[in-house]
Amino acid sequence: MTAPDINSPDEQIRYQRGLEVLNAVDGGSAPAVMENLADIAPALAHHIVAFGFGDIYSRPGLDPKQRQLVTLGILTALGGCEPQLEVHIRTSLNVGLTPTEIVETFTHAAGYAGFPRALNAITIAKKVFTERNLLPVKDD
Amino acid sequence: MTAPDINSPDEQIRYQRGLEVLNAVDGGSAPAVMENLADIAPALAHHIVAFGFGDIYSRPGLDPKQRQLVTLGILTALGGCEPQLEVHIRTSLNVGLTPTEIVETFTHAAGYAGFPRALNAITIAKKVFTERNLLPVKDD
Amino acid sequence: MTAPDINSPDEQIRYQRGLEVLNAVDGGSAPAVMENLADIAPALAHHIVAFGFGDIYSRPGLDPKQRQLVTLGILTALGGCEPQLEVHIRTSLNVGLTPTEIVETFTHAAGYAGFPRALNAITIAKKVFTERNLLPVKDD
Amino acid sequence: MTAPDINSPDEQIRYQRGLEVLNAVDGGSAPAVMENLADIAPALAHHIVAFGFGDIYSRPGLDPKQRQLVTLGILTALGGCEPQLEVHIRTSLNVGLTPTEIVETFTHAAGYAGFPRALNAITIAKKVFTERNLLPVKDD
Amino acid sequence: MTAPDINSPDEQIRYQRGLEVLNAVDGGSAPAVMENLADIAPALAHHIVAFGFGDIYSRPGLDPKQRQLVTLGILTALGGCEPQLEVHIRTSLNVGLTPTEIVETFTHAAGYAGFPRALNAITIAKKVFTERNLLPVKDD
Amino acid sequence: MTAPDINSPDEQIRYQRGLEVLNAVDGGSAPAVMENLADIAPALAHHIVAFGFGDIYSRPGLDPKQRQLVTLGILTALGGCEPQLEVHIRTSLNVGLTPTEIVETFTHAAGYAGFPRALNAITIAKKVFTERNLLPVKDD
Numbered sequence: 001m002t003a004p005d006i007n008s009p010d011e012q013i014r015y016q017r018g019l020e021v022l023n024a025v026d027g028g029s030a031p032a033v034m035e036n037l038a039d040i041a042p043a044l045a046h047h048i049v050a051f052g053f054g055d056i057y058s059r060p061g062l063d064p065k066q067r068q069l070v071t072l073g074i075l076t077a078l079g080g081c082e083p084q085l086e087v088h089i090r091t092s093l094n095v096g097l098t099p100t101e102i103v104e105t106f107t108h109a110a111g112y113a114g115f116p117r118a119l120n121a122i123t124i125a126k127k128v129f130t131e132r133n134l135l136p137v138k139d140d
Numbered sequence: 141m142t143a144p145d146i147n148s149p150d151e152q153i154r155y156q157r158g159l160e161v162l163n164a165v166d167g168g169s170a171p172a173v174m175e176n177l178a179d180i181a182p183a184l185a186h187h188i189v190a191f192g193f194g195d196i197y198s199r200p201g202l203d204p205k206q207r208q209l210v211t212l213g214i215l216t217a218l219g220g221c222e223p224q225l226e227v228h229i230r231t232s233l234n235v236g237l238t239p240t241e242i243v244e245t246f247t248h249a250a251g252y253a254g255f256p257r258a259l260n261a262i263t264i265a266k267k268v269f270t271e272r273n274l275l276p277v278k279d280d
Numbered sequence: 281m282t283a284p285d286i287n288s289p290d291e292q293i294r295y296q297r298g299l300e301v302l303n304a305v306d307g308g309s310a311p312a313v314m315e316n317l318a319d320i321a322p323a324l325a326h327h328i329v330a331f332g333f334g335d336i337y338s339r340p341g342l343d344p345k346q347r348q349l350v351t352l353g354i355l356t357a358l359g360g361c362e363p364q365l366e367v368h369i370r371t372s373l374n375v376g377l378t379p380t381e382i383v384e385t386f387t388h389a390a391g392y393a394g395f396p397r398a399l400n401a402i403t404i405a406k407k408v409f410t411e412r413n414l415l416p417v418k419d420d
Numbered sequence: 421m422t423a424p425d426i427n428s429p430d431e432q433i434r435y436q437r438g439l440e441v442l443n444a445v446d447g448g449s450a451p452a453v454m455e456n457l458a459d460i461a462p463a464l465a466h467h468i469v470a471f472g473f474g475d476i477y478s479r480p481g482l483d484p485k486q487r488q489l490v491t492l493g494i495l496t497a498l499g500g501c502e503p504q505l506e507v508h509i510r511t512s513l514n515v516g517l518t519p520t521e522i523v524e525t526f527t528h529a530a531g532y533a534g535f536p537r538a539l540n541a542i543t544i545a546k547k548v549f550t551e552r553n554l555l556p557v558k559d560d
Numbered sequence: 561m562t563a564p565d566i567n568s569p570d571e572q573i574r575y576q577r578g579l580e581v582l583n584a585v586d587g588g589s590a591p592a593v594m595e596n597l598a599d600i601a602p603a604l605a606h607h608i609v610a611f612g613f614g615d616i617y618s619r620p621g622l623d624p625k626q627r628q629l630v631t632l633g634i635l636t637a638l639g640g641c642e643p644q645l646e647v648h649i650r651t652s653l654n655v656g657l658t659p660t661e662i663v664e665t666f667t668h669a670a671g672y673a674g675f676p677r678a679l680n681a682i683t684i685a686k687k688v689f690t691e692r693n694l695l696p697v698k699d700d
Numbered sequence: 701m702t703a704p705d706i707n708s709p710d711e712q713i714r715y716q717r718g719l720e721v722l723n724a725v726d727g728g729s730a731p732a733v734m735e736n737l738a739d740i741a742p743a744l745a746h747h748i749v750a751f752g753f754g755d756i757y758s759r760p761g762l763d764p765k766q767r768q769l770v771t772l773g774i775l776t777a778l779g780g781c782e783p784q785l786e787v788h789i790r791t792s793l794n795v796g797l798t799p800t801e802i803v804e805t806f807t808h809a810a811g812y813a814g815f816p817r818a819l820n821a822i823t824i825a826k827k828v829f830t831e832r833n834l835l836p837v838k839d840d
Contacts, residue, residue, distance in 0.1 A: 003338040004297075010290070017284075033819070039836035040829065041822050043339065044807045048815055051331045052251045058283040059323065061244025061279075062209075069206055070245050073213030074252045075816060080500035080780035083823075084252075084816040104201025105210050107464045111192045112214045112224075114674045115468055116495065116504040119453070123503070126460050136459035139201075143478040144437075150430070157424075173679070179696035180689065181682050183479065184667045188675055191471045198423040199463065215676065220360035220640035223683070224676040247324045254814045255328055256355065256364040259313070262321050263363075269320065276319035332811045341804025341839075346769055349762075350805050353773030354812040360640035364812075384761025385770050387604045391752045392774045392784075394534045395608055396635060396644040399593070403643070406600050416599035419761075472671045481664025481699075486629055489622075490665050493633030494672045500780035504672075524621025525630050527744045531612045532634045532644075535748055536775065536784040539733070543783070546740050556739035559621075563758040564717075570710070577704075603759065611751045618703040619743065 006046040015046055018054030025057070025064050026087075027094035033087065064095035072105045076121040077113045085124045099129055099137045146186040155186055158194030165197070165204050166227075167234035173227065204235035212245045216261045217253045225264045239269055239277040286326040295326055298334030305337070305344050306367075307374035313367065344375035352385045356401045357393040365404045379409055379417040426466040435466055438474030445477070445484050446507075447514035453507065484515035492525045496541045497533045505544045519549055519557045566606040575606055578614030585617070585624050586647075587654035593647065624655035632665045636681045637673040645684045659689055659697045706746040715746055718754030725757070725764050726787075727794035733787065764795035772805045776821040777813040785824045799829055799837045 004011050037045035057067060071088050075081040092102055102125055110118035129135050144151050177185035197207060211228050215221040232242055242265055250258035269275050284291050317325035337347060351368050355361040372382055382405055390398035409415050424431050457465035477487060491508050495501040512522055522545055530538035549555050564571050597605035617627060631648050635641040652662055662685055670678035689695050704711050737745035757767060771788050775781040792802055802825055810818035829835050 002340060003335055004294075014284075036826070037819075037822065040826050041803050041807060041837070042839050044803075044810060044815075044818060044822065047331070047335060047807075047810070051327070051335070052815060055283055055327060055331070056248060056251055059244060059247070060282060061240050062248060066206075066209055066241070066245075067248055069202075069209040070213035070248055071252055073210035074217040074249055074814075077214040077217035078253065078779060078814070078816065079498060080820065081816040084819065100201050101206070103461050103464075104199060105206075107199070107461060107467075108196060108202060108207055108210055109214055110464060110467070110674075111196055112211055112674045112676060113218065114494075114498070114670075114672045114677075115464075115472060116498065116501045116672060117674075118464060119457075119504065120500065122457065122461050122464065126456070129460065137461070139462050142480060143475055144434075154424075176686070177679075177682065180686050181663050181667060181697070182699050184663075184670060184675075184678060184682065187471070187475060187667075187670070191467070191475070192675060195423050195467060195471070200422060214674075218639060218674070218676065219358060220680065221676045224679065243321050243324075247321060247327075250324060250327070250814075252814045252816060254354075254358070254810075254812045254817075255324075255332060256358065256361045256812060257814075258324060259317075259364065260360065262317065262324065266316070266320050277321070279322050336808060336811055339804060339807070341800050342769075342808060346766075346801070346805075347808055349766055349769040350773035350808055351812055353770035354777040354809055357774040357777035358813065359638060380761050381766070383601050383604075384759060385766075387601055387607075387759070388756060388762060388767055388770055389774055390534075390604060390607070391756055392534045392536060392771055393778065394530075394532045394537075394634075394638070395604075395612060396532060396638065396641040397534075398604060399597075399644065400640065402597065402601050402604065406596070409600065417601070419602050476668060476671055479664060479667070481660050482629075482668060486626075486661070486665075487668055489626055489629040490633035490668055491672055493630035494637040494669055497634040497637035498673065499778060520621050521626070523741050523744075524619060525626075527619070527741060527747075528616060528622060528627055528630055529634055530744060530747070531616055532631055533638065534774075534778070535744075535752060536778065536781045538744060539737075539784065540780065542737065542741050542744065546736070549740065557741070559742050562760060563755050564714075574704075607751070607755060611747070611755070615703055615747060615751070620702060 006043055011046065011050065014050040014054050017058070018049035018052070021053040021058045022049055025053075025095050026091050033083075065092075065097055068092040068095055068097055069101075069105060072102065072121070073109060076106060076109045076117050079117055079120065082120065082124055085121055086128060089125050089128045093128075093132065093134075099125075099134045100139070103137050103139075146183055151186065151190065154190040154194050157198070158189035158192070161193040161198045162189055165193075165235050166231050205232075205237055208232040208235055208237055209241075209245060212242065212261070213249060216246060216249045216257050219257055219260065222260065222264055225261055226268060229265050229268045233268075233272065233274075239265075239274045240279070243277050243279075286323055291326065291330065294330040294334050297338070298329035298332070301333040301338045302329055305375050306371050345372075345377055348372040348375055348377055349381075349385060352382065352401070353389060356386060356389045356397050359397055359400065362400065362404055365401055366408060369405050369408045373408075373412070373414075379405075379414045380419070383417050383419075426463055426470075431466065431470065434470040434474050437478070438469035438472070441473040441478045442469055445473075445515050446511050453503075485512075485517055488512040488515055488517055489521075489525060492522065492541070493529060496526060496529045496537050499537055499540065502540065502544050505541055506548060509545050509548045513548075513552065513554075519545075519554045520559070523557050523559075566603055566610075571606065571610065574610040574614050577618070578609035578612070581613040581618045582609055585655050586651050593643075625652075625657055628652040628655055628657055629661075629665060632662065632681070633669060636666060636669045636677050639677055639680065642680065642684055645681055646688060649685050649688045653688075653692065653694075659685075659694045660699070663697050663699075706743055711746065711750065714750040714754050717758070718749035718752070721753040721758045722749055725795050726791050733783075765792075765797055768792040768795055768797055769801075769805060772802065772821070773809060776806060776809045776817050779817055779820065782820065782824055785821055786828060789825050789828045793828075793832070793834075799825075799834045800839070803837050803839075
């Protein structure tokens with residue numbers, strides 16, 4: 001039994017479904033990440049889109065803002081996921097989380113994952129918010 | 141410069157403020173945890189309440205349902221936090237997250253923290269949902 | 281765009297493909313884990329099989345023995361994955377890794393993830409090997 | 421029940437107490453970190469000082485050298501905390517840990533957290549020690 | 561080039577040196593752990609003693625109390641190391657750390673690794689202190 | 701009982717044995733890492749070679765390709781080990797793992813450690829493969 005060819009019609013349907021979801025929430029950060037995988041790990045790129053977005057992200061149990069809160073919590077706790085935090089802070093803004101909610105997520109995380117993890121996440125938020133001219137962030 | 145006495149009037153005011161927040165969201169799981177600390181780490185117990193709940197959880201930037209989504213994400217990603225997951229799954233139900241949203245949080249987490257972390261969290265959810273007669277969970 | 285119904289014919293085909301792979305390598309540990317998810321997280325169970333085994337494990341880039349070496353390394357490093365280590369030590373034996381290779385994997389892991397993680401993994405190996413009457417393990 | 425205003429007189433007293441502790445141990449690395457938070461997460465900055473230093477660091481149960489040994493152990497084990505390791509290696513020198521003790525901490529950590537974590541910590545120590553003209557470190 | 565036989569005279573000298581160090585600090589918890597490895601991972605047991613204690617723990621750069629503070633910090637941060645925490649809390653008492661210092665280590669850890677990791681460590685400390693009749697712990 | 705002098709004849713024999721193993725598998729990446737430790741942590745460098753390679757890596761229980769699969773799995777799961785991943789991706793190529801096997805290792809890791817950890821590992825693989833002119837990788 002071997003894995004399906006990612007270029008087969010069935011898999012391309014799955015991929016397109018995931019890509020629609022990704023494009024709806026991402027606002028343009030992800031394509032560069034995905035393209036970067038094309039010559040080294042195309043199957044990984046395929047499954048991030050087809051499985052991660054097409055099968056999971058699009059499920060109705062949580063709305064995109066809720067999914068981003070969970071994702072920001074996970075990435076903060078894992079540590080060493082600065083590139084993914086950058087993508088997901090942008091996605092969080094795109095789906096409607098406010099800068100205040102994003103910062104509060106990391107402040108809240110300090111109690112559960114410690115100040116260093118929270119500070120590293122804030123550093124990435126500052127980078128994204130500076131680019132998007134969103135500073136200063138309203139505190140409350 | 142030494143730390144304030146946790147039994148001083150000022151610290152007791154801070155503690156009471158935290159306790160009100162904790163009681164409002166927790167629905168009864170936390171007191172046992174806190175009491176368990178009384179003869180070994182009373183200062184840690186004090187600060188979890190006074191700082192964790194009085195200073196942070198009560199901030200307006202996120203509502204309790206949002207805070208629980210972040211917390212569940214963090215605890216799932218950290219791993220080895222089964223006792224805290226149990227407390228926080230109960231708290232999540234208390235503040236209004238549905239069993240479906242809680243399960244979806246762990247399903248979503250699989251993509252970011254891997255299937256093993258997601259499965260461990262589901263195991264704790266199953267324990268709590270069984271006690272509360274919330275199975276089967278509606279898989280929408 | 282919503283996620284595909286896990287009970288649709290297309291998804292059932294994907295699931296069956298994954299189940300064949302899982303059955304070929306697992307030797308009987310996984311069904312209980314999967315069944316345990318049926319009333320709480322059927323979608324997570326579906327995707328572990330359809331994606332994890334049908335899409336990834338069955339890819340030709342690594343053979344099952346190699347996949348198990350990678351998996352044992354990951355689970356040891358993550359920590360707190362004792363239930364999954366137990367399943368995967370059994371799977372490792374099923375696909376042909378010897379007890380000596382499994383123990384050597386954890387001994388090797390000590391240098392990269394520290395002695396505590398290695399010791400926790402050995403504890404689980406001892407449980408599995410005892411059940412299967414595989415002790416003492418030949419030390420190289 | 422809402423969180424106290426970090427600009428209230430009571431909170432400013434707590435902040436000043438923490439700042440005294442921080443200044444006494446830090447020797448100048450922290451202000452830049454704190455200032456960097458002013459326009460994005462002032463509450464996080466406030467609580468790192470008021471809680472982390474005013475409430476915890478100043479407690480009498482451990483002296484500053486002991487606290488730094490614990491902190492260096494934690495940051496090494498967490499991984500991905502290079503910015504915090506840099507701050508805390510400087511703080512460790514300030515409170516009187518010798519370069520030899522700091523390096524020995526990371527060498528010791530290799531057995532418990534693995535060589536990669538130890539090497540990453542040494543890389544940061546080398547940066548700080550080079551700046552402070554503390555190389556070569558006496559090895560014993 | 562193959563690894564030295566752990567039963568060779570040279571390796572037995574290294575092992576005996578480590579065992580002396582281990583016996584001097586451990587006070588009786590470790591032998592059971594080591595013996596448990598005899599029929600499954602004797603080489604791992606050998607190297608924990610010969611390398612971990614004979615080569616590293618016995619180095620003069622840190623005294624045993626300092627090494628235990630670092631170790632408790634690491635094990636708290638890693639998570640999922642409850643068996644090792646239990647051994648090392650006992651060792652910490654044996655080398656002269658007070659219950660207050662041990663509890664303060666975990667309270668301090670809350671800020672850097674989060675409250676859940678601190679609480680899990682306190683749970684193990686409570687178990688050890690109860691057995692040794694060391695409760696209540698003097699809080700200062 | 702004190703640790704052996706790393707410059708003693710016995711330790712130099714152990715070191716030379718490790719160095720032979722390291723040179724046989726590494727193909728030239730490690731010396732720079734080791735040399736970098738000479739003026740700050742010579743004992744750590746000594747033990748990585750004498751213990752990590754002389755005592756462990758050279759054991760017969762796993763061959764070098766198998767050890768590298770385990771190591772890549774561990775480093776991916778730990779996170780924050782990009783410098784070590786770079787060294788070990790080079791070592792993996794040197795001992796005969798193909799670029800396809802290395803990429804498949806990280807794709808496989810996605811299911812157990814999550815997509816972010818897999819993506820970070822692929823980023824380092826891309827850097828190494830670009831330098832060695834190994835792109836595009838055959839995605840079988």
